[in-house]
Amino acid sequence: MKGKEIAKRTTWIFILTTMAWFTSSSTTPLHASDYPPSEIVPIPEPSPEAIQFHRTGQWIWAGSVALSLAIPMIILRTSIGSSVQEFAGRHAYGRVGTVICFVVLVSVIAFGMRLPWNFTAGHLRMKAYGLSEQGAGDWFVDALKALCVNVVIQCILASIVWGFLVVRFPKTWWLWTAAGTLPFLVAGVYLTPLVIDPLFNRFEALKDETLESDILKLAARANVADADVFEVDKSRQTKAVNAYVTGLLGSKRIVLWDTLIGKLPPREVRAVVAHELGHYVLGHVRWGVLIGGISAFGGMFLLDRALRWTISHWGESLHVKDLADPTALVLLMILATIGEIAMAPVSNAISRTMEHQADVFAIELTRDPASVARAFATLQHENLSVPFPNWFYRTWRATHPSIGERIGFANGYRPWADGGKGRYGFDSVE
Template sequence: MAKVFLGFAAVFLVGLGAVGTARSEEPPRPAAVAAVDESEPVAVPEPSEKAMTFYRTGMGFWAFNRLWAIALPAVILFSGFSARIRNLAAWIGRSRSGTVAVYVVLYLFLTALIELPFDYYQGFVRLHAYGLSNQTLAKWAQDHALDLAVNTGVAVLIALGAYAFLRFDPRRWWLYMALASIPFLFLGVFVKPLWIDPLFNDFGPMHDKALERSILDLADRAGIASGRVFEVDKSVDTKAVNAYVTGFLGSKRIVLWDTLLKRLGEREVLFVMAHEMGHYVLGHVVRSIFLSFAVTLVGLYFVHRLAHRLIERHRGRFGFDDLRDVASVPLILVLLQVAVLGLSPAAMAYSRYQEHEADRFAIDLTGMNHSGGTAFVKLQQENLGNPRPGWVYKIFRASHPSIGDRIDFCNNHRRTTDGPATPDAGRPGPLAEPPHD
């Protein structure tokens, strides 16, 4: 439930990472190029056959996952099994709130067990088969258990709030829930880098102090005061490369994966950092959260309008006759998944717009068109990316412009300013979409 609601309400937030371990000795980062003609265009490389196979099979898994996310709660709902879980939760939890909390824990534990083979194959076996993962099975299992624990805790809080609003005002609960999502998401963006991310990753200061100094100087030029740069040990988990910004106010930070630092040259890293700084300066976090509010509002209203009709028609099979009954959780999840399919294209389009604006900011700030293009080439190659994905991927899955489009933009856009210097909160967003199904 937590993943569904948070993914629906905050499609722009970075997913949880993996637990870090002791850092291994890393090879020297590629040296900076002494002289680079930043006006020289960069060719978009053809994807490898392995990359295209990864892309095509990934689209198949994406379609399966979307259908599964609807089918599983629908089976639990129409079989009446949700009502039986509710009865057990009521016996254990005693109170109304206790029943809600216990139900959510039981529901998520049950579905996690059912989905374990799929998660294992897609998150461990498949990524190893394509050479994208370094994780041991024990490490994957530990990460998976931590992820389940964190999401269960969040889901309990969401469910307690949702059913409290349903009892308080059954006609306008969806409005109150959407309004409550605003401070909830702000709090999540603030808390996640401080207490959640360290459960999964080993964050520390950059080892290359000269490069860190260059990044901080760039931050000063961008108008970002007291910027903090962290290097995270991701090579223990993955061979993919990435970087992102996260946090809000006192918790904001720029994070570079150690895999990225190993594979990119200095000018390429500085372009990446300028992109991430653009998210801060352009105030994307506030815009994203309020767009998430709008999407959440529409989606929950959709649930409100359809749920009562379905309960009226199928109350005998459901085992409940009121949306305020916690046994309605799978009904809400089914309708939210349908809403996600309908609303995600607009959310993804806005996310791509923000990423494009951050790319523009990076070029305007640094003038590093060529280095930006070569950085994207390396992202494509290391992450087994398809530079020109099909329209289904673009509309429903792509939170970032395609690598091909981003390289084309680096080739064609010319610096128009020395870079905006209007400090503001930044939106947490990775430089690229990490490999996923």
């Protein structure tokens, strides 16, 4: 009865949100008129294919969120969770061993349940739209590698929190967990490019030496000295284009996806790298870690309360008897997903602010707003985006300002035109 109520409510949330996005319309483009026409980059019309990709993408997103809630719910309701817990209790050694055994088995079961969806939405669909050239076998190998990485990380976290903290400090486990999140957050952000990413791709020195020296000049202008420039063979997995700048203990790396170099002319590549240098110089990763750390405390506190409340009201029908049960971890996943969706408008707004700052930085650093705008136009074309997505997408999913807004801004932003230096104070080029 109570499980049904949850299902009913979840269904209603999805019906209402889907209705909302189909009745909404997109915003009107920004216009720039005071500059020479050659400097103004028109906002390209999206292709019919891009519009279709965007529309169906909203359903895919809704489906993915629904699955993230439904799969753990099924695992709990059908007593798969409690059976695995019992099995782990009988066969594994000690409490930590039980927790690890439980996490491994449940992760593999959940992976299997989600695999058909992920393969269809994440692989077949991307191939159908020409956004990926990866073979099914390679895709599957990557999916398995990702599963292994996730299982290892989850086992470490779960054995500390569920194997030890929840039993030792049943009232304050959430506080210690939040405090312990910080090193993981820092390690995750800084070590992922160095340790995890090379498991999936090859990093090599940039082949185009002219482009490399151009990029190093740009980096020097942004006060990023002694960086290494790499290209990574992302074309193995995707046709999308991207780049990033990361640094750890004095070593700095500027990483360009090979797709970016292949599809964008050098001036647009420079524009994209300038944007990424903006993130680096403005300390957006540090800000992200700080905000993540602070919200970990609030989030873990709320999760602890929500977990206790859910167990006391619905524990029996979900086969979760006690907070210290490993099955409570599955419930934690459901509640964390709900929290993440509820907070998405806030975290997306923070992300959009940082992205806009990086755009301003790129325009001021390069003093080449037309190339910045053209890079956005190319991105829209290559990634099958639409220039002005509807409000639902913008609120719940958009981590970047829309391409239309970004091109409109680049077309109208020339702080040096009347002798100013702009927000970040770069001198004129040359």
